[in-house]
Amino acid sequence: MYSSVAAAKLTPRQQQVLESLLTGRSKKEIAFALHISPHTVHNHVKAVYQAFGVSSRGELLARCLGAVARADPPAAPAADRPAQTELAEQLQTILQSAPDRILQVDREGVIHFINNTITGYSPEQLIGRSIFEYTPSEDHARMRQALEAVFTDGTEQEYVVRGRGHDGAMRRYHSRLSPVMQDGRIVRAIITAREADDASALAH
Secondary structure (H helix, E strand, C coil), X not given: CCCHHHHHCCCHHHHHHHHHHXXXXXXXXXXXXXXXXXXXXXXXHHHHHHHHCCCCHHXXXXXXXXXXXXXXXXXXXXXXXXXXXXXXXXXXXXXXXXCCEEEEECCCCEEEEECCCCCCCCHHHHCCCEHHHHCCHHHHHHHHHHHHHHHHHCCCEEEEEEEECCCCCEEEEXXXXXXXXXXXXXXXXXXXXEEXXXXXXXXX
């Protein structure tokens, strides 16, 4: 779970790297934005992963999404709850302003979280709906194959699919799928989608 304890382990620079990771920036983009070397970025990313007990950006996103969903977890010590709530609110702001569309889905493609809306729908209306409802049927076989590979092999997958942008127009999206582990098994997948013209930004 994302907590103030994990955040306390990060230096100010690592907190900047964390925010950049959540908003979809690649390591190269982070290095450019923060005026540091790619090697230094790699070390900071490793430290962020260690602080949160994760091994991939997908798992990191999953932890942070969990914090947004449980801003005041009952199991948290009372003294720690205000800090967790503040951090969850910060994460919510970061995720909402991210250029990528970030979703958490199950094996069937049912949406459990989405950070940005699809034109004509609120996030609440999309929760519990299938990603296949918002993409052309000719893309479904490729999407299902990628989802199955994530849940079966635990490997990251990528594909380009068409979907509606914020203006309602159909666009091509480069999507990366990452597994979310819990108790040694894959329980969800994180989909990070960006318009194909900006697909290079999805690179690690």
